[in-house]
Amino acid sequence: MRHPAAAALPDLPLATPITDRAGHRRGPLLIAELVADPATRVLEVATGRARTKGGSALTLRAPEPADAERLALFLGEDREATSYLAVEVEAADDDPQWQGLRALAVALPAEQAGMLVQAVGVFNWHAVHQHCPRCGTQTEVVAAGYTRRCPADGSEHWPRTDPAVIMTVVDDDDRLLLGRHAGWPSGRFSTLAGFVEPGESLESTVRREVLEEVGVRIGEVSYLGSQPWPFPSSIMLGFDSRALTTDLHPDGAEIAEARWFERAELLDLVQRKVVGLSPRLSISRALVEHWYGERLPDPPP
Template sequence: MALSVRTHDRVGERRTDTAWLEETWADPASRIVPVAGNRFPVDEAGGTVRWQGAAELPDQGLRLFLGMRGEVAHFALVVEEPTDDGPWAAFRSVLATLPEPDAGFMVHAVALAEWHASHRFCPRCGSPLVSTAAGHVLRCAENDHQQFPRTDPAVIMMVTDGERALLGRQAAWPEGRYSTLAGFVDPGESLEEAVIREVAEETGVHVTDVAYFGNQPWPFPQSLMVGFFARATSTDILVDGEEIQDARWFTRAEMKEQAEAGTLVLPGGISISRSLVEAWYGGPLPGSW
């Protein structure tokens, strides 16, 4: 699955080696990507990241050590505004076209940048948080309490009744767009329990035999999508009308026919949702978001 491939060695033991980090940052061979919000520099076609050297970048900004790919160190620099006049792109807009190494690095960089943007003060006392461990730990300036990057687990599931698959759509989506069901895990809840609860809440369908499929990091802002298959024990649909506007059962023939006609628009090819759909279908399907 896209975004789930190991593209770099994160070398966690180097995150507290200040001398090594300073030396490696200044090394002309090191590659650095500036990140402003969730935007970063890309080539003219938008297909690859424009990695830069320290000499090309401003001294200001938050340095994040991402890790090593082979013998080359890679960093991100969190900045307020774009650092040059070349093309910059939002992660979502180029995610499908980035090559695997770039996509892996940018998932890491954007997720960390989003975490830093939303975690500025200590939750215990309200004091400012200070970045340490090359951007992977935030420490309270007052009581030294540490904060670590958050990852919010969410389940995403392909529900089937043997011959059909259940897909749903949100009201805000364009006409014809359907996807697998998904939802965040509640505190104290197992992943399997979350699958059963979310399907019932959103569609009124009851499921069992929840089986793990795979997972995908999703940095919007800091989620881990955990994929499952589940077998329906009921088929009557009653949507909640809030998260899900409509849900339908599709046979494989209906899914193929409607996808070819463009009346059914399936999730993008990089998403775990697409992987779940095509794993159930048994091969590639036309069209995507």
């Protein structure tokens, strides 16, 4: 019998944007207008890191003239019609004021975490897509940071997002299947996941990945929610799936160990630090707790 739980995954970390991305405003003059407006709030990003106030809020500032020469991205506007701009800057690697998204996301207000995810994801794309894939010409940034245009052939290119599925696998006895990645230490477990291949539906990807990684055949697949994951450019699509078989055959390459867990067993192992789950930043933790039926406690220090 299926354990009662919420129908979806609410309030996932990283998944709350500012109120409106306002795509209709992404004209050729927008960045200059925002830099000239002292009411604009600017988020500085340095190689995926941002400066914070005590680690619990992003440091946002007024525009400065140098922003006109920096790689800039219009993030959108909030309910008060305040416009937000992200700019790429340089910062010392050892400066404690600057922290990465993984460290900040859970501590930040949800909308600020969403802003940082948006900025990091697009800047990651700019870093590796500076030349036209058709002719190799250096491209120029247009559309307020969301497009790169080739001046030679006129082609336009947009930020890419790589879809990946991540899923709970539950058998007829309502046990949860978790796996340990080959590079992880003993006791660390997570839900299974994998990238969508061309010409493949999301449901087919769930079935293929579980079969490839642990040898379990999957029947019913149900969508639960999604989470942007800019490490560097993914979106994680969360599913619940029903196992048709239970024998486990980890592939040894990606998955070194796989186990079925009952609820009381998993709770006990987590509390005793025998099993470690993914951090609360990840949709994996939300999927496990969706199956469990409530929030799992963090292990004692």
